[in-house]
Amino acid sequence: MDSASASFDSALIPEGVKRCKLKWFLxxxxxxxxxxxxxxxxxxxxxxxxxxxxxxxxxxxxxxxIAADLGVIALGAGAFFTGFxxxxxxxxxxxxxxxxxxxxxxxxxxxxxxxxxVDIGQPLRxxxxxxxxxxHSMLTEVAFCITCYFMVLCIEYLPLILENRQINKIGFFHGxxxxxxxxxxxxxxxxxxxxxxxxxSLGGVPGVLYGRPFAFREGFLVWPxxxxxxxxxxxxxxxxxxxxxxxxxxKFARKRLVKRNVIDILARISGRLLVVYLVLKTxxxxxxxxxxxxxxxxxxxxxxxxxxxxxxxxxxxGILGVIPAIILLSTKAxxxxxxxxxxxxxxxxxxxxxxxxxxxxxxxxxxxxxDKFVSYHPNWVExxxxxxxxWLGAIFISIxxxxxxxxxxxxxxxxx
Amino acid sequence: MLRNAxxxxxxxxxxxxxxxxxxxxxxxxxxxxxxxxxxxxxxPGFSFGGIVQLLSRQGGPIAKRSxxxxxxxxxxxxxxxxxxxxxxxxxxxxxxxxxxxCGACMVACMAENNLPFRKDNSDRLRSSxxxxxxxxxxxxxxxxxxxxxxxxxxxxxEGHGHHAATPCVSVCPACATDYSHETGxxxxxxxxxxxxxxxxxxxxxxxxxxxxxxxxxxxxxxxYLNPDVSVRMxxxxxxxxxxxxxxxxxxxxxxxxxxREIHEDEYQTACxxxxxAGAITFGDLDNPEHKVYELKKSxxxxxxxxxxxxxxxxxxxxxxxxxxxxxxxxxxxKGNDVMPA
Amino acid sequence: MFPFIFDWVSDPVHxxxxxxxxxxxxxxxxxxxxCAIRAFLDVICKKGKGDHNHx
Numbered sequence: 001m002d003s004a005s006a007s008f009d010s011a012l013i014p015e016g017v018k019r020c021k022l023k024w025f026l027x028x029x030x031x032x033x034x035x036x037x038x039x040x041x042x043x044x045x046x047x048x049x050x051x052x053x054x055x056x057x058x059x060x061x062x063x064x065x066i067a068a069d070l071g072v073i074a075l076g077a078g079a080f081f082t083g084f085x086x087x088x089x090x091x092x093x094x095x096x097x098x099x100x101x102x103x104x105x106x107x108x109x110x111x112x113x114x115x116x117x118v119d120i121g122q123p124l125r126x127x128x129x130x131x132x133x134x135x136h137s138m139l140t141e142v143a144f145c146i147t148c149y150f151m152v153l154c155i156e157y158l159p160l161i162l163e164n165r166q167i168n169k170i171g172f173f174h175g176x177x178x179x180x181x182x183x184x185x186x187x188x189x190x191x192x193x194x195x196x197x198x199x200x201s202l203g204g205v206p207g208v209l210y211g212r213p214f215a216f217r218e219g220f221l222v223w224p225x226x227x228x229x230x231x232x233x234x235x236x237x238x239x240x241x242x243x244x245x246x247x248x249x250x251k252f253a254r255k256r257l258v259k260r261n262v263i264d265i266l267a268r269i270s271g272r273l274l275v276v277y278l279v280l281k282t283x284x285x286x287x288x289x290x291x292x293x294x295x296x297x298x299x300x301x302x303x304x305x306x307x308x309x310x311x312x313x314x315x316x317x318g319i320l321g322v323i324p325a326i327i328l329l330s331t332k333a334x335x336x337x338x339x340x341x342x343x344x345x346x347x348x349x350x351x352x353x354x355x356x357x358x359x360x361x362x363x364x365x366x367x368x369x370x371d372k373f374v375s376y377h378p379n380w381v382e383x384x385x386x387x388x389x390x391w392l393g394a395i396f397i398s399i400x401x402x403x404x405x406x407x408x409x410x411x412x413x414x415x416x
Numbered sequence: 417m418l419r420n421a422x423x424x425x426x427x428x429x430x431x432x433x434x435x436x437x438x439x440x441x442x443x444x445x446x447x448x449x450x451x452x453x454x455x456x457x458x459x460p461g462f463s464f465g466g467i468v469q470l471l472s473r474q475g476g477p478i479a480k481r482s483x484x485x486x487x488x489x490x491x492x493x494x495x496x497x498x499x500x501x502x503x504x505x506x507x508x509x510x511x512x513x514x515x516x517x518c519g520a521c522m523v524a525c526m527a528e529n530n531l532p533f534r535k536d537n538s539d540r541l542r543s544s545x546x547x548x549x550x551x552x553x554x555x556x557x558x559x560x561x562x563x564x565x566x567x568x569x570x571x572x573x574e575g576h577g578h579h580a581a582t583p584c585v586s587v588c589p590a591c592a593t594d595y596s597h598e599t600g601x602x603x604x605x606x607x608x609x610x611x612x613x614x615x616x617x618x619x620x621x622x623x624x625x626x627x628x629x630x631x632x633x634x635x636x637x638x639x640y641l642n643p644d645v646s647v648r649m650x651x652x653x654x655x656x657x658x659x660x661x662x663x664x665x666x667x668x669x670x671x672x673x674x675x676r677e678i679h680e681d682e683y684q685t686a687c688x689x690x691x692x693a694g695a696i697t698f699g700d701l702d703n704p705e706h707k708v709y710e711l712k713k714s715x716x717x718x719x720x721x722x723x724x725x726x727x728x729x730x731x732x733x734x735x736x737x738x739x740x741x742x743x744x745x746x747x748x749x750k751g752n753d754v755m756p757a
Numbered sequence: 758m759f760p761f762i763f764d765w766v767s768d769p770v771h772x773x774x775x776x777x778x779x780x781x782x783x784x785x786x787x788x789x790x791x792c793a794i795r796a797f798l799d800v801i802c803k804k805g806k807g808d809h810n811h812x
Binding site for chain 1: 758770771774775778781782784785789793795797799800
């Protein structure tokens with residue numbers, strides 16, 4: 001680490017904090033451009049050569065992309081949920097992490113929309129989902145809500161940009177940032193409204209497929225039970241993802257950016273929600289098994305297809321569910337940083353696995369008795385075009401961290 | 417060879433627009449009407465009815481006459497969405513004991529509906545087949561082994577009760593697929609589909625296929641394409657339409673002759689006509705004068721996955737118990753010993 | 758998507774759904790404009806340089 005004043009761009013760096021030299025920063029960004037280029041090539045192949053370059057097929061119209069979409073949106077729930085806790089429930093300490101939660105949210109939601117842009121067969125017609133909207137489709141609800149919520153996130157991010165050292169010198173932008181901060185509870189409330197709906201609708205996407213007994217669930221009014229389970233699982237895992245990314249950023253910055261008590265509040269809430277989710281998910285699973293059995297689909301038929309055996313249930317609910325819940329509930333375990341990070345990692349992996357199961361395993365289970373089991377695994381094009389947004393997210397966070405004051409406690413924790 | 421199905425047709429091809437002597441739009445012609453028409457063109461939705469609707473905005477005599485004749489005092493929209501006026505329920509009965517698995521129905525369907533193919537078309541997970549013949553066996557060793565073939569077009573599900581909508585129609589985010597309450601046919605608007613493939617995930621019968629490639633044909637073969645059916649571009653989902661263009665043509669013919677009803681033999685799908693064993697019967701399931709009306713009542717009749725509540729309009733008939741059980745594992749309930757052959 | 762345009766369907770679900778969408782969009786536009794106008798008035802009235810206590 002070198003003094004900020006030594007860098008060419010030091011005038012843009014927030015006051016009172018240290019950042020690495022510009023050359024190291026550019027080198028880091030340059031390194032990230034390597035995998036970004038691979039992802040860009042994969043994306044261009046999908047657009048230019050059509051989707052036959054992937055391993056998707058007529059039996060697996062949904063694959064890694066949709067699972068990743070559902071996954072990143074769930075992980076991005078940290079943004080709206082932290083906003084909800086900070087602005088609606090007024091947990092004041094969370095003001096120290098809510099900015100970063102918004103940054104992570106933007107990264108996740110931009111990724112989700114971009115992946116959808118690659119996934120659809122006719123990307124130039126993507127706007128049809130708005131123009132010819134079928135309001136009875138869960139996917140329509142998802143599209144409208146994530147687009148509107150992305151706008152909300154951008155508005156929440158706007159004051160952070162306006163607080164950049166140079167931009168903030170301009171009176172209008174300074175005032176705008178101030179007034180946006182004042183309006184933030186209203187904006188957060190809109191975000192919460194939208195997020196509850198689209199997190200739920202993502203659960204509705206597999207839940208309404210009554211032709212697929214593995215995914216179909218009954219429910220309340222037009223919403224299947226998966227609607228509510230997805231909301232709950234998203235708000236249980238989202239804060240953990242925020243903690244995880246904050247921890248990674250701290251490791252790269254080689255300093256503490258957020259006080260432990262703030263992290264602890266998020267971890268504690270996440271743990272409690274995870275327990276509630278696990279209880280409800282278990283009830284849902286037991287109920288679903290009994291219903292499916294009545295219409296002639298024995299429980300074993302859903303897990304008879306290698307590699308999707310019973311281990312899937314054990315891993316999703318046990319190893320990636322119960323273990324992180326125990327760690328997050330225990331005050332002592334939470335205080336151990338390594339254990340906390342492992343719990344967050346397991347929790348996030350669990351949510352991702354749940355989304356994979358609800359999309360891909362749904363399609364794996366043959367429905368017609370004479371249908372053959374077919375397996376699916378993504379190819380490099382799918383992996384590269386999905387991971388592209390991880391690298392772009394890293395670049396986005398790096399730039400944001402360098403030039404914008406996103407960690408209010410950084411100065412206090414790291415006096416110059 | 418590929419024109420056999422066409423040659424087997426009842427009358428020469430008459431594109432629907434030829435009958436509907438459309439006057440050139442006058443000033444003040446409704447833009448919304450044109451947009452409506454454009455938004456449906458290329459799919460089964462580009463229909464005589466669509467033109468009627470366009471003309472009816474002008475209040476022309478043709479429009480009034482034709483709408484009155486086909487929709488009996490209700491608008492086309494009401495007939496389509498709500499099933500008002502005279503409705504039909506086109507469906508199919510397939511006798512599995514007659515089916516020899518020759519595949520003529522698949523070939524006829526490909527030719528009739530301009531389905532593209534590749535040099536190596538062996539990858540069944542990516543090939544374009546609207547009609548697909550499955551081969552199943554009872555799994556017993558010789559000499560007790562039995563084979564049956566199950567031709568599987570789109571089941572044109574109606575849904576009922578709790579599931580009041582077709583599985584694929586209710587999920588399409590862009591209204592690119594629709595269930596017509598007037599004909600009972602599930603349509604697909606290719607120019608509106610943007611290829612999200614949600615409908616494919618919703619369909620338990622795998623009848624929906626995605627165009628993974630741009631459609632191409634060997635040089636010169638494009639001249640043999642059916643002018644009544646649009647060629648679909650890559651990146652969209654397509655499926656069996658019960659040869660909807662044949663219904664349009666039959667209606668146009670009936671209209672030209674001043675008739676209100678079309679006869680059973682005037683509207684038959686390509687697969688029905690191509691089947692050498694006569695295993696496929698097609699018609700209005702609600703019309704006692706049509707053969708399917710009685711056939712579907714057979715005690716040996718069943719539908720695929722009935723227990724799911726999809727309410728399909730394709731019936732299968734087999735006197736063999738194990739075949740009926742194979743059709744619906746959920747009705748069989750005791751589990752199944754069917755082997756995909 | 759837009760009321761009274763050819764693809765608009767007049768049923769309660771449509772009104773609730775699209776009504777919510779437009780309410781959200783209009784709210785966001787109003788908030789942004791409100792903040793911008795307030796900031797502009799601050800500058801005009803020379804109040805823009807006050808030391809605000811941000812979150």
